[in-house]
Amino acid sequence: MLWVDKYRPKTLDKVIVHQDVAQNLQKLVSEGDCPHLLFYGPSGSGKKTLIMALLRQIFGPSADKVKVENKVWKVDAGTRTIDVELTTLSSTHHVELNPSDAGFQDRYVVQEIIKEMAKNRPIDAKGKKGFKVLVLNEVDKLSREAQHSLRRTMEKYSASCRLVLCSNSSSKVTEAVRSRCLNVRINAPMEEEIVNVLEFIAKKEGLQSPQGFAARIAEKSNRNLRRAVLTFETCRVQQYPFTNNQAIPPMDWEQYVSEIASDIMKEQSPKRLFEVRGKLYELLTNCIPPEVILKRLLFELLKKLDSELKHEVSNWAAHYEHRMRLGQKAIFHLEAFVAKFMSIYKSFLISTFG
């Protein structure tokens, strides 16, 4: 089992980072009353871990017994019926799903499943009516219609069903949905917190980690805890015992983007642009999201630039990323950004050095 899964805290009192949030969640549960929740924060900050621990706190160990199901819903949409297929992860007390996987039909999924859950309301031994929890991932990718249809549904079925929403940015969740939830911001852990976690894992694994080694991994991780733990495990596999000057392997694709950046800086010509396009395609076919490539490329280029060019380049990066979101083929916009950069940089060189 990967360390990321092995050392994921199972209960709220075992959490190492975000202890304050965990305490608040514990308080919510002990009041026997839990509002709808919206967790938001960057990836690798611990949203999912906290949600799973919260479910366990509410329902006990039975929340861990989950089964994966591929369900097909028949939705009656006026004149025809639509089949919507979606993978769900469910225990007796909760259902977890990625409604945005259903694409433009996500609205039906949200309505149908919530209504279905509201109908099958669990009753405990004392005859009290309980509630089920619906965990929705990637709410920021949910279509506007689906978010609208969540609004009244959340209020109407609030007695039998609690929603736990999980998203990377709360900007993309509509105001109406946000105002119906308790918003929980999960920030990315600080580097010291990451070091603490890594040292905790090292202790449990019985590893000797030299002074400053964990700190170097934490620094490279961009405050992403998942990534830090994965890197730590990679280092363990590559070389143990650890040495102080052991190289911390960067992600392959980051290395690759860095090469692209130096290619661009060295020569600005149509021929070079053509070569860069091939490399960008390579990244895209390896499923690196285009906006991630663009951001990383910007990061690499900014390192090498004079400060007067930085403004202009970051402006164009924002411009082309926005276009990319509206358009369909990412490669056009990535290439446009590279071409734009080459033209700016070349004219800068000509005006400075003649």
Added chain:
Amino acid sequence: MAPVMQSSQPWVEKYRPKQVKDVAHQDEVVRVLTNTLETSNCPHMLFYGPPGTGKTTTALAIAHQLFGPELYKSRVLELNASDDRGINVVRTKIKNFAAVAVGSSRQGGYPCPPFKIIILDEADSMTQDAQNALRQEIMGSRILHICKEEGLNLDSEALSTLSSISQGDLRRAITYLQSAARLFGSSISAKDLISVSGVIPNEVVQAIFSACRSGNFDLANKEVNNVIAEGYPVSQMLSQLYDIVVDADDISDEQKARICKKFAEADKCLVDGADEYLQLLNVASSTMQALSNMPQDMV
């Protein structure tokens, strides 16, 4: 064991007024409606207004008062955006519902006039009219009422904070209040409310702004990265940054105009789903350029 259900209703639902006369601070509306109710002569009605001012509440209250709990189910049809509301639904569902005629029989002291009610909730997508003096006023008294019922202590500072962070949306205010009460007990301070509301602490906004003033791109970039890592929503950041820029005395009108234009563009891009980091970085860089009067000759 499943948790106890009694107290688990959201306060928004718990304190939804059941009678028209209880609807807070819509005096004129209440007067007109009470009149209609007494005569049982009810025209078609269209309620409109910003979110959280009591449109749904009023409509539900009328229906309850006319028919009472027993007949309510058979006489009132509630359709909202969560139901599929294409043209077919309007044709079939509403037609079927309206086709069955009903008589007027007084039951249990309710007027029960001989017609049915269809509530078409959320007839359009809600408009984002933010600040509204009327709504602030509504809020104060309703919030105090809830505090009294729930035994909460709210000082005047917390109350004014609550009305400013919820931007006049009563539903949001009640949700914040309930969340804060859950987390921090019966004494609630302004700080507690800010922490549950998702408003960005002032220091963070100021840090970005002073980085822009410094004219140092790398410093601004670092602050932007920090905001993203801390998980603050950029749309919220823009609106708080906007307040600072507009209020600043030492920025010329032309500079303000340049900055605000950029804010508007970034806001539109965010709605389109553009990347938060790049947009905030762009805003910070443009603000910096405007503050140091650098030329901006891009499209």
